[in-house]
Amino acid sequence: GxxxxxxxxxxxxxxxxxxxxxxxxLDFQATTMFWYRQFPKQSLMLMATSNEGSKATYEQGVEKDxxxxxxxxLTLSTLTxxxxxxxxxxxxICSARLGEQFFGPGTRLTVL
Amino acid sequence: DQQVKxxxxxxxxxxxxxxxxxCDYTNSMFDYFLWYKKYPAEGPTFLISISSIKDKxxxxxxxxxxxxxxxxxxxxxxxxxxxxxxxxFCAASASSGNEKLTFGTGTRLTIIP
Numbered sequence: 766g767x768x769x770x771x772x773x774x775x776x777x778x779x780x781x782x783x784x785x786x787x788x789x790x791l792d793f794q795a796t797t798m799f800w801y802r803q804f805p806k807q808s809l810m811l812m813a814t815s816n817e818g819s820k821a822t823y824e825q826g827v828e829k830d831x832x833x834x835x836x837x838x839l840t841l842s843t844l845t846x847x848x849x850x851x852x853x854x855x856x857x858i859c860s861a862r863l864g865e866q867f868f869g870p871g872t873r874l875t876v877l
Numbered sequence: 878d879q880q881v882k883x884x885x886x887x888x889x890x891x892x893x894x895x896x897x898x899x900c901d902y903t904n905s906m907f908d909y910f911l912w913y914k915k916y917p918a919e920g921p922t923f924l925i926s927i928s929s930i931k932d933k934x935x936x937x938x939x940x941x942x943x944x945x946x947x948x949x950x951x952x953x954x955x956x957x958x959x960x961x962x963x964x965x966f967c968a969a970s971a972s973s974g975n976e977k978l979t980f981g982t983g984t985r986l987t988i989i990p
Contacts, residue, residue, distance in 0.1 A: 771920075801980075809921070809966065809980045811979070858920050860920070865911070865926065867923065868913075868921045869920050870918075870919050871918065
C-alpha cells in the first residue's frame with residue numbers, strides 16, 4: 766500500500782515552453798501532497814504544499830506564477846512549470862501524506 | 878540556512894559491520910525525525926522515524942537514536958548489507974510530523990563486500 770506515482774518520469778523541453786507533471790496516490794486518498802525539487806548533489810528542497818480544494822502554499826523564494834500547482838482531487842496533484850528555462854532543469858519529486866510522507870519516483874526535467 | 882545537516886557526504890563500511898549515519902539539527906521546534914533511503918533517479922523510501930518523546934526506535938536492522946540536548950540523531954544499520962548502498966537523508970518536522978519536512982544534505986553509504 767501507499768504507492769505514489771509520477772508522470773512523466775522524464776521530460777525534455779525547449780526553453781519557453783510549459784511542462785506539466787502529475788502526482789497520483791494510487792491506493793489512498795491524500796488531502797495533502799508536497800512538491801520537492803532536488804538539484805544534483807543537493808538535498809530535497811520543499812517547493813510547495815498542495816492541499817486538495819484550496820490554493821497551494823509556496824515556500825519562500827518559489828514563484829507561484831511560475832510553478833502552478835493544482836490539487837483538484839484527493840488522488841491527483843499537478844505541477845506545471847511555465848515558461849521553463851534551463852535553470853529549471855532539476856529532479857522534481859512529489860509526496861503524499863498518509864501518516865508518513867510517501868514519495869513518488871520523481872520526474873527528471875531537462876530544459877534545452 | 879541549513880536547519881538539518883549531515884556533515885558526512887559519504888561513508889564506506891565493510892559488509893557485516895555497523896553503519897552509523899549522523900544528523901544534526903538547529904531548529905528546536907522540530908519534534909519528529911525521519912530517515913529516508915534514496916537511489917539515483919528514484920524518490921526517497923521511508924526507513925524509520927522517531928518522536929522527540931523517545932530517544933531510541935528500532936526496526937529490524939535499523940535503529941535511530943535521538944539526543945535532544947545535543948540536537949543530534951543517528952541511524953545505525955547492523956549488520957550492513959550490499960543492498961544498503963544508497964544515499965540516506967534525515968528529515969525533521971514540527972508538530973509531530975504534521976508539518977512540512979526539512980531534509981538534510983544526504984550521506985552516500987557504500988557497503989564494501
